[in-house]
Amino acid sequence: MKAIPAEIEIAALVGHQFPGGTYKIEPWENFLLTACTGAQLLPNGIAHPVALFHVPIVGSNTSIAEMFELGQAESDLSIIPESYDWEMFEPLKEEVTYDISGKIIAAERRQNERGQTYDWVQFCFEMTSPENRLSARSTITWQYTRNTL
Amino acid sequence: MSDINIEGTGDIKSDAIHCKVGDKIPEWVMESVCPERMRTMAAILRDPNPLHWDRDAVAALPLGLGKRTINQGPLGLSYMVNMLHEWTGPESIKRIVMRFPQVVLDEERVVAKGMVTAIREEGGKRLADCNIWLEHAGRGRLLEGEATVTLAVPS
Numbered sequence: 001m002k003a004i005p006a007e008i009e010i011a012a013l014v015g016h017q018f019p020g021g022t023y024k025i026e027p028w029e030n031f032l033l034t035a036c037t038g039a040q041l042l043p044n045g046i047a048h049p050v051a052l053f054h055v056p057i058v059g060s061n062t063s064i065a066e067m068f069e070l071g072q073a074e075s076d077l078s079i080i081p082e083s084y085d086w087e088m089f090e091p092l093k094e095e096v097t098y099d100i101s102g103k104i105i106a107a108e109r110r111q112n113e114r115g116q117t118y119d120w121v122q123f124c125f126e127m128t129s130p131e132n133r134l135s136a137r138s139t140i141t142w143q144y145t146r147n148t149l
Numbered sequence: 150m151s152d153i154n155i156e157g158t159g160d161i162k163s164d165a166i167h168c169k170v171g172d173k174i175p176e177w178v179m180e181s182v183c184p185e186r187m188r189t190m191a192a193i194l195r196d197p198n199p200l201h202w203d204r205d206a207v208a209a210l211p212l213g214l215g216k217r218t219i220n221q222g223p224l225g226l227s228y229m230v231n232m233l234h235e236w237t238g239p240e241s242i243k244r245i246v247m248r249f250p251q252v253v254l255d256e257e258r259v260v261a262k263g264m265v266t267a268i269r270e271e272g273g274k275r276l277a278d279c280n281i282w283l284e285h286a287g288r289g290r291l292l293e294g295e296a297t298v299t300l301a302v303p304s
Binding site for chain 1: 153159179186189190193195196197198199200206210211212221222223224226227228229230232234239240242244245246248249294
């Protein structure tokens with residue numbers, strides 16, 4: 001059995017702010033991402049919305065690995081994605097530099113229906129256009145399993 | 150609405166403009182979830198989770214999945230994005246919320262499906278709320294959620 005982090009350490013994650021930064025989706029990146037989805041490139045330089053997963057993470061100067069570490073993941077295998085909420089206020093575009101911010105908005109210890117303990121952590125990232133319009137918001141909810149996987 | 154589109158971006162479906170509650174969204178089919186695409190995605194995402202590229206790591210889990218790799222959540226979600234784009238156009242999605250009750254495995258055939266649950270107006274735009282899901286013939290719904298899309302105004 002691996003040691004489970006103290007519940008107070010998990011709760012203290014709420015409000016954690018990532019450094020923030022900028023991100024520009026390059027055409028080659030959009031090409032590869034779109035191909036991975038099985039679709040054809042979208043017209044007029046529109047980026048495939050699948051970019052809404054990693055662009056906010058990288059653009060806010062964090063990483064999937066750091067997000068795993070913040071919740072004291074037991075291993076890279078121990079995270080279960082619960083939900084992704086993508087709000088698109090305008091289409092994302094290639095070659096536009098977005099300002100990106102991100103923080104942890106919720107974190108708490110929970111138990112599933114089988115009585116297994118996990119930590120429930122919610123991250124929220126926002127992308128703002130050069131014209132200072134909120135372009136997109138991504139809310140990621142992950143379960144950090146404890147001695148389950 | 151029985152159109153089925155396989156890995157392509159076709160024209161916007163004309164019946165989307167006139168859709169009503171209860172209508173089905175034309176399906177989008179991924180004939181075989183490709184492990185090579187998972188590896189490309191893992192590199193772009195800088196995702197350290199070996200479940201997406203190491204079949205032995207998946208086989209070692211107490212989940213009985215065998216030697217398969219697990220598709221990234223955003224990739225499974227993207228199949229429903231593709232479905233919505235083909236239905237209402239590449240700028241139409243306003244919100245998509247997705248949950249992941251089951252994993253998607255390499256080489257599986259999965260079908261993105263959806264149904265209109267509400268038609269409403271907001272900020273001068275006509276919107277459709279939809280239930281959407283990703284279905285496997287043997288295992289049922291693998292992913293499920295909701296989406297809101299903008300509809301073109303009927304002429």
